[in-house]
Amino acid sequence: MRSLAYVVIGIFFGIVMMKSEAASWFRIYEMFKFGSFHMYGIIGSAVVLGVMGIQIIKRKGIKAFGHVEMELQPKIKSVPRYLFGGIIFGLGWALAGACPGPIFVLIGAGFPSVLIVLAGALIGTFFYGLLRKYLPH
Amino acid sequence: MESIYQTWPWYVSGPLISLVMFLLLFMGKQFGVSSNLKTMCAIGGAGKFADYFKIDWKAERWNLLFVFGGMIGGFIATHFLSADKVVINEKIAQELADDYHIESAGQAFLPTEIFSNSVLSDPYHIAILLVAGILIGFGTRYAGGCTSGHSISGLSNLQLPSLIATIGFFIGGLMMIHFLFPIIF
Numbered sequence: 318m319r320s321l322a323y324v325v326i327g328i329f330f331g332i333v334m335m336k337s338e339a340a341s342w343f344r345i346y347e348m349f350k351f352g353s354f355h356m357y358g359i360i361g362s363a364v365v366l367g368v369m370g371i372q373i374i375k376r377k378g379i380k381a382f383g384h385v386e387m388e389l390q391p392k393i394k395s396v397p398r399y400l401f402g403g404i405i406f407g408l409g410w411a412l413a414g415a416c417p418g419p420i421f422v423l424i425g426a427g428f429p430s431v432l433i434v435l436a437g438a439l440i441g442t443f444f445y446g447l448l449r450k451y452l453p454h
Numbered sequence: 455m456e457s458i459y460q461t462w463p464w465y466v467s468g469p470l471i472s473l474v475m476f477l478l479l480f481m482g483k484q485f486g487v488s489s490n491l492k493t494m495c496a497i498g499g500a501g502k503f504a505d506y507f508k509i510d511w512k513a514e515r516w517n518l519l520f521v522f523g524g525m526i527g528g529f530i531a532t533h534f535l536s537a538d539k540v541v542i543n544e545k546i547a548q549e550l551a552d553d554y555h556i557e558s559a560g561q562a563f564l565p566t567e568i569f570s571n572s573v574l575s576d577p578y579h580i581a582i583l584l585v586a587g588i589l590i591g592f593g594t595r596y597a598g599g600c601t602s603g604h605s606i607s608g609l610s611n612l613q614l615p616s617l618i619a620t621i622g623f624f625i626g627g628l629m630m631i632h633f634l635f636p637i638i639f
Contacts, residue, residue: 328523413583
């Protein structure tokens with residue numbers, strides 16, 4: 318039953334990625350060219366509502382289903398890993414025009430060429446696992 | 455009802471994305487897609503080569519189910535909700551045609567010059583897609599999250615690391631489009 322819920326939330330996410338066009342290479346290019354407010358509006362409104370909702374959850378001590386704590390773990394403090402990692406991801410995001418969510422959504426939408434991007438992403442993840450101890454974190 | 459077939463405006467799409475995040479929070483999970491890349495490597499046996507992948511991947515099964523749903527959602531949107539053409543700012547579309555001979559804006563969801571099946575016979579284009587993927591995989595795992603984990607979940611939780619990561623995403627993206635695109639395309 319819970320498994321089905323994750324699939325259904327995922328289906329909803331996939332439809333939103335496609336219909337908002339956030340999964341489109343063109344929209345990512347347009348965003349980095351500052352050609353439209355569209356992508357900034359999507360991320361901005363999601364974050365504003367997210368901040369408000371999470372503040373309410375924290376102040377009222379709202380629990381997840383099954384009365385477990387909400388998964389709101391703070392990330393470990395550091396600058397280089399987020400900045401360098403972020404820049405490397407940003408380079409790939411702009412080139413492929415897709416972040417990890419849309420990669421999966423686009424494969425389902427019927428773009429076999431995006432499978433190459435996914436293969437690359439798995440190789441990149443594997444490289445990170447191998448090189449991790451040599452990188453500044 | 456007609457408007458469901460049009461592009462969903464930002465003020466509809468953004469709140470729906472935060473709804474996805476809250477639904478997952480209520481399920482006891484944190485919205486973040488890129489950790490699936492680590493899970494998939496772990497399932498593929500990467501734990502034999504690096505401790506980073508020695509994880510109990512079954513605990514991450516929910517996230518694989520989530521992206522599996524995402525794939526179904528992509529299929530539904532393309533086949534039944536006419537997500538097939540993306541119209542962008544005319545000036546930007548013209549620049550794409552003039553500077554890089556990418557002329558499919560307004561006619562396709564993804565540029566056919568980069569993503570159509572015929573491109574798959576060209577090693578240079580395959581290399582572009584592969585390198586883009588490698589940067590995405592390496593970068594998101596180094597940064598500990600991607601657009602969903604940092605820019606949506608992390609910023610919503612007012613986490614400074616996520617702000618640093620998001621600034622990094624934009625530095626990298628701007629560098630790619632403004633300095634590297636003229637070299638690559």
